[in-house]
Amino acid sequence: MLDLEKLSGAVRLRFQGAKGSHDWEHTQRVLALALHLARVEGAEADIVHCAALLHDIARSEEDLSNGKIDHAIRGAELTAGILKDLGGAPDFIRRVAHCIAAHRFRGTLAPETLEAKVLFDADKLDAIGAVGIGRAFLFAGEVGANLHNPGVKVENTQPYTEEDTAYREFQVKLRKVKDRVLTVEGRRLAQARHEFMTAFFERLNQEVAGDL
Numbered sequence: 377m378l379d380l381e382k383l384s385g386a387v388r389l390r391f392q393g394a395k396g397s398h399d400w401e402h403t404q405r406v407l408a409l410a411l412h413l414a415r416v417e418g419a420e421a422d423i424v425h426c427a428a429l430l431h432d433i434a435r436s437e438e439d440l441s442n443g444k445i446d447h448a449i450r451g452a453e454l455t456a457g458i459l460k461d462l463g464g465a466p467d468f469i470r471r472v473a474h475c476i477a478a479h480r481f482r483g484t485l486a487p488e489t490l491e492a493k494v495l496f497d498a499d500k501l502d503a504i505g506a507v508g509i510g511r512a513f514l515f516a517g518e519v520g521a522n523l524h525n526p527g528v529k530v531e532n533t534q535p536y537t538e539e540d541t542a543y544r545e546f547q548v549k550l551r552k553v554k555d556r557v558l559t560v561e562g563r564r565l566a567q568a569r570h571e572f573m574t575a576f577f578e579r580l581n582q583e584v585a586g587d588l
Contacts (some may be wrong), residue, residue, distance in 0.1 A: 380425055386458070387429045397515040398435040403503060406431065409565075410498035414491070416561040423468070423491040427475035430455045431495060442527055442536045448485070450511075452477035481549060497562030500553045505569025509576055510548060512542035526581045546577050570575065 391400040407428040414424040434450035452473040459469045475495045478487040481503070487493045503511065515520075521540045530547050533539040554570040557563045 378459070378468070379464055380420065382420075383426065383458075383462060384429055390433050391532060395439060395514075395518050397518060398432050398439075401431060402511070403432055405502050405507065406495075406498045409501050412498060413494045413559055413561055416555055417494060417559050419490045420471075423471050423475065423496050425463075425575075426459065426468075426472045427479075427491065427495045427559045429474065430458065431476050431479050431499060434583060446480065448477050448480035466555060469579055470521075481553065481556065493558040494562075495558050496539070497557050497566075497569065501565055501569065504550055504553050504566065504573050506518045506572060507541065507551075508569065509573055512545045512550065515545070516541045520567055524580060524584050526584055543577060546573070547558060 387403070388400055391403065394400065407425065409420065410424045413419070414421050431451060432447065434445070434447040434455055437450055438445045438447035441474075447514050455473050455476050456469055459472060471489065471491065474489060475487070475492040478485045479494045479495050481500060487496045491540045502508065503521040513550075519536045519540050521538050521544075523541065524543055525539060525541050528539065528541070528542060528544050528547065530544060533544055550573060551570075554566045556561075
């Protein structure tokens with residue numbers, strides 16, 4: 377049995393100085409969501425626990441590369457070495473690594489196992505709702521984006537620029553997340569978060585337009 381407490385401590389050190397949109401607190405929220413989904417859906421808890429802890433360990437590399445490095449694929453590579461050093465069995469490592477490699481919304485690798493689907497959903501749930509709104513604005517601030525751009529045509533914008541606002545993220549990704557969730561419990565949780573988030577951006581557009 378892997379020492380999850382030791383793993384958690386080692387992973388936490390990797391998040392020192394991390395940007396707020398993808399920090400240790402995000403990992404902790406994803407872990408809580410993932411363990412809840414695992415209980416409801418019947419996924420293997422140890423696999424889910426390890427995958428949730430490790431899913432964003434390469435996020436800083438993606439940020440530094442302005443998106444050229446895929447943190448999911450790189451994270452899976454790093455995970456193999458970390459779990460091997462902690463005595464993880466080869467099949468266990470392979471299963472955890474797949475969860476991480478397949479967790480990205482914009483990734484090309486589909487989650488094939490129940491555990492991978494659980495991690496995918498947990499990570500997506502933390503991207504929507506009230507927390508998702510907060511994280512979207514945090515990320516926009518991190519890349520120096522404007523506060524709002526209601527007239528944005530996303531096809532004419534680029535990530536990691538002043539046009540990469542929270543509203544752009546809503547248009548490009550967040551409003552689509554609900555329909556990509558894979559588990560029954562995940563879809564139930566996503567619906568309420570989606571409705572809250574949609575109402576927020578509608579209100580934001582009204583206030584910015586002076587429609588009081």
